[in-house]
Amino acid sequence: xxxVTQIPAALSVPEGExxxxxxxxxxxxxxxxxxxxxxxxxxxxxxxxxQSSQREQTSGRLNASLDKxxxxxxxxxxxxxxxxxxxxxxxxxxxxxxxxxxxTVTVRA
Amino acid sequence: DAEITQxxxxxxxxxxxxxxxxxxxxxxxxNMFWYxxxxxxxxxxxxxxxxxxxxxxxxxxxxxxxSRSNTEDLPLTLESAASSQTSVYFCASSGDKETQYFGPGTxxxxx
Numbered sequence: 001x002x003x004v005t006q007i008p009a010a011l012s013v014p015e016g017e018x019x020x021x022x023x024x025x026x027x028x029x030x031x032x033x034x035x036x037x038x039x040x041x042x043x044x045x046x047x048x049x050x051q052s053s054q055r056e057q058t059s060g061r062l063n064a065s066l067d068k069x070x071x072x073x074x075x076x077x078x079x080x081x082x083x084x085x086x087x088x089x090x091x092x093x094x095x096x097x098x099x100x101x102x103x104t105v106t107v108r109a
Numbered sequence: 110d111a112e113i114t115q116x117x118x119x120x121x122x123x124x125x126x127x128x129x130x131x132x133x134x135x136x137x138x139x140n141m142f143w144y145x146x147x148x149x150x151x152x153x154x155x156x157x158x159x160x161x162x163x164x165x166x167x168x169x170x171x172x173x174x175x176s177r178s179n180t181e182d183l184p185l186t187l188e189s190a191a192s193s194q195t196s197v198y199f200c201a202s203s204g205d206k207e208t209q210y211f212g213p214g215t216x217x218x219x220x
Contacts, residue, residue: 031206043199043211044152051206089152096167097142097209099152 002027004092006100014108019077021103023090028068035064035075036089038102044089048075080107111136115200115212123220128187130215132200138210140203141183143167143175145196146214152199158183190219 003026013019023033032051036044050057050066050073057064061078077084087102113134122128134141143155154167156175164175172194174186187194197216201209 034208036211041214043213044201044209046208046210049208091152091209093206096154096157097152098154099144101149101151 002092002094002098004090004098004100006088006090006103008103009101010104010106012106012108013080015080015082017080017107019075019080019084019105019107021075021077021088021090021105023073023075023100025071025073025092025098027092027094028071029094030068031093031095033064033066033073034091034093034097035062035073036091038087038089047088080105082107082109113200113202113210113212115198115215117215118213119216121218121220122190124190124192126190128190128217130185130187130198130200130217132183132185132212133181134200134202134210134212135181136202136204136210137180138202138204139180140205140209141177142201142203142209143173143183143185144199144201145169145194146199147196155185155198156183187217192219195219 034049035047048057048064063076087104089102090100091097116131139160142157144152153169158177200212203209
C-alpha cells in the first residue's frame with residue numbers, strides 16, 4: 001500500500017521568504033505526482049502535475065521536483081505572499097491517488 | 110466553463126437513514142472519484158469509476174455504494190448512516206492520467 005508523508009505538518013514564515021514543502025512516498029511505481037492547494041472550507045485546486053518521466057515542473061512562482069528513485073518530491077514557492085497561506089497536499093498516482101496529510105502554511109505580513 | 114458540482118453542500122441526517130450525495134461533472138471525463146476528508150486521516154478514497162457501468166472499491170468503501178449510469182454523474186449512497194461517517198465528502202473527475210478536478214465538497218453530519 002502506498003504511503004505518502006508530508007513534512008512539516010505546519011509552517012509559518014514572514015512574507016517574502018521562500019517556502020520548501022516536502023513529500024515522500026514508499027512505492028516508486030507511479031504514473032505521476034500532483035500538488036494541490038486547499039483553502040479552509042474549500043475543495044482542492046491542482047497546482048502542478050509531474051509525470052513520472054519528468055524531473056520537475058514550473059508554474060509562475062511554483063516549482064516542483066520529483067525524484068522517483070528516492071521517493072521524494074519538493075514544492076518550492078518563491079517570494080511567499082500572505083495569499084499563499086493554505087494547506088498544500090501532495091498526491092501520488094499509482095493507478096489511483098494516495099494523499100499525504102498536508103502541510104499548513106501561514107505567511108505573515 | 111466545465112465544472113464539477115456537488116449537492117447538497119451541507120447535510121444533517123440521523124443514524125440509520127439512507128443518504129445520497131450527488132456529484133455532477135461537465136468535463137466529459139471518464140474517471141470519477143469519491144473521497145472523504147477527516148482530521149488526522151487526510152483524504153481517503155471511497156469508490157471510483159473509470160467509465161459508465163464501471164465501479165471500484167477504494168480504501169474505505171464499507172457502508173458506501175456508487176453507481177455509474179452515465180458519464181456525468183456518480184452519486185454516493187450511504188446505505189445506513191453511522192456517526193463514523195460524519196465527514197467532508199469530495200467528488201473529483203479526471204481524464205486518463207490527468208490531474209483530478211475536485212468539487213466544493215459536502216459536509217455531512219450524522220446524529
